[in-house]
Amino acid sequence: MAMAPIVVHPPLGTGGRRVTARGKILGLAYADVDVIEFLRRAGLPDAEELLDNPSWVKWRGGHAHHYEAA
Template sequence: MSAPIVVHPPRGSGGRRVTVRGQIVGLAHNDADLLEFLRRAGLPDAEELLDDPSRVLWRGGRAHHYEAA
């Protein structure tokens, strides 16, 4: 089973699309944005999950990095 939260690769204009259980929840430009999207998705303790690979998959870039290479 894949992680239910996916932080997609950084976009050329900056920011990363975020999906929760296959639903797009927003475009995060930093961890604060990401945490707010996850809070709205019903995950109030999301900060503890960000570095758990069974819960969050960081695709195409370093974790916590939001700018395009």
């Protein structure tokens, strides 16, 4: 099974989650709208539809769509 090209990393102690695409840092997201914007800028116009698709997005640590510090 291939690894999802987009990773939303665990929440940081200060809040927010780092988002990477194939290892390249796209930014620090504080909400889904941030992730969608990062993906749109990376050339994925249907990014909102990809957030819950494990073939595209891997949510590491914590719950998906949760951005507050643990």
